[in-house]
Amino acid sequence: xxxxxxxxxxxxxxxxxxxxxxxxxxxxxxxxxxxxxxxxxxxxxxxxxxxxxxxxxxxxxxxxxxxxxxxxxxxxxxxxxxxxxxxxxxxxxxxxxxxxxxxxxxxxxxxxxxxxxxxxxxxxxxxxxxxxxxxxxxxxxxxxxxxxxxxxxxxxxxxxxxxxxxxxxxxxxxxxxxxxxxxxxxxxxxxxxxxxxxxxxxxxxxxxxxxxxxxxxxxxxxxxxxxxxxxxxxxxxxxxxxxxxx
Amino acid sequence: xxxxxxxxxxxxxxxxxxxxxxxxxxxxxxxxxxxxxxxxxxxxxxxxxxxxxxxxxxxxxxxxxxxxxxxxxxxxxxxxxxxxxxxxxxxxxxxxxxxxxxxxxxxxxxxxxxxxxxxxxxxxxxxxxxxxxxxxxxxx
Numbered sequence: 001x002x003x004x005x006x007x008x009x010x011x012x013x014x015x016x017x018x019x020x021x022x023x024x025x026x027x028x029x030x031x032x033x034x035x036x037x038x039x040x041x042x043x044x045x046x047x048x049x050x051x052x053x054x055x056x057x058x059x060x061x062x063x064x065x066x067x068x069x070x071x072x073x074x075x076x077x078x079x080x081x082x083x084x085x086x087x088x089x090x091x092x093x094x095x096x097x098x099x100x101x102x103x104x105x106x107x108x109x110x111x112x113x114x115x116x117x118x119x120x121x122x123x124x125x126x127x128x129x130x131x132x133x134x135x136x137x138x139x140x141x142x143x144x145x146x147x148x149x150x151x152x153x154x155x156x157x158x159x160x161x162x163x164x165x166x167x168x169x170x171x172x173x174x175x176x177x178x179x180x181x182x183x184x185x186x187x188x189x190x191x192x193x194x195x196x197x198x199x200x201x202x203x204x205x206x207x208x209x210x211x212x213x214x215x216x217x218x219x220x221x222x223x224x225x226x227x228x229x230x231x232x233x234x235x236x237x238x239x240x241x242x243x244x245x246x
Numbered sequence: 247x248x249x250x251x252x253x254x255x256x257x258x259x260x261x262x263x264x265x266x267x268x269x270x271x272x273x274x275x276x277x278x279x280x281x282x283x284x285x286x287x288x289x290x291x292x293x294x295x296x297x298x299x300x301x302x303x304x305x306x307x308x309x310x311x312x313x314x315x316x317x318x319x320x321x322x323x324x325x326x327x328x329x330x331x332x333x334x335x336x337x338x339x340x341x342x343x344x345x346x347x348x349x350x351x352x353x354x355x356x357x358x359x360x361x362x363x364x365x366x367x368x369x370x371x372x373x374x375x376x377x378x379x380x381x382x383x384x385x386x
């Protein structure tokens with residue numbers, strides 16, 4: 001095992017020196033069958049080239065920080081095993097469709113702005129006094145939105161979405177899935193505040209159902225489902241009598 | 247808000263220089279999934295052409311049966327066969343996705359997507375039989 005080696009081809013970009021991103025190859029030990037691509041990057045950072053920049057945090061598929069393109073597919077690098085690619089070289093690049101700040105670090109400002117625009121929190125018309133107790137929900141009410149609440153904001157779905165790649169005004173898969181998560185929550189009363197954003201031409205109606213967002217989602221959120229169901233719901237609100245009621 | 251897609255090259259964002267990518271024209275060849283998606287969307291083009299032709303034929307037929315000669319050339323029949331294949335593929339992909347989109351509840355329990363898809367294909371088959379029957383009946 002100690003003799004096995006793997007080649008990591010990482011995208012490098014120094015905004016002060018490079019006019020465009022370039023590739024750099026690293027030949028490193030494949031020291032453990034449980035080694036993931038993030039381990040390989042950390043090995044490079046600690047032992048070979050300390051200037052390589054990338055984001056990571058939890059190493060267990062929870063924080064959503066380490067999303068990168070692994071051999072052209074958006075992946076959480078903490079969840080991409082080297083053994084699945086070995087003995088071929090592994091190409092690691094920054095997430096597609098986002099501006100590149102340095103090496104494997106992307107500018108996520110656009111995503112954060114969109115996330116905030118759908119107001120991803122429980123909105124009440126009038127808050128109940130604390131003395132009234134908690135908002136109770138049945139298991140069935142929780143099951144309505146549970147799947148869409150699993151999103152970890154890793155942005156893999158944006159990197160996989162050609163619609164967002166072609167038009168970055170598109171609200172995008174994760175933001176719409178999260179909007180649906182709150183719209184389906186029995187405690188929430190903020191649908192009308194979110195409708196102008198999600199029902200906009202650059203909202204759900206920009207999506208042409210490629211479906212790749214759901215394929216790459218590491219948490220099984222299925223944003224494509226959230227978007228298509230929102231299209232149907234907003235249409236029903238428009239055509240049905242009393243459909244626009246709260 | 248800096249746009250990631252205003253042409254490829256360096257630009258300013260977050261107060262620092264950034265590199266902005268542009269989607270290549272051949273993005274749809276990157277993965278099989280993208281290719282099948284574009285194929286699905288492309289099937290609408292020949293179907294639209296065939297329907298425009300159908301409208302034209304209906305207009306001609308409106309002048310009366312005496313001067314109307316429906317096209318019978320081999321090229322047209324081949325084109326129609328190809329369009330039929332495209333229509334079948336488009337319908338198949340559309341109905342297959344119905345289970346993702348439609349949510350139906352009976353007695354507070356959600357109908358499984360598989361059942362919805364099967365119901366859609368059943369309705370499609372029934373509608374095809376009815377339309378086929380009507381066309382054959384009037385053609386006699």
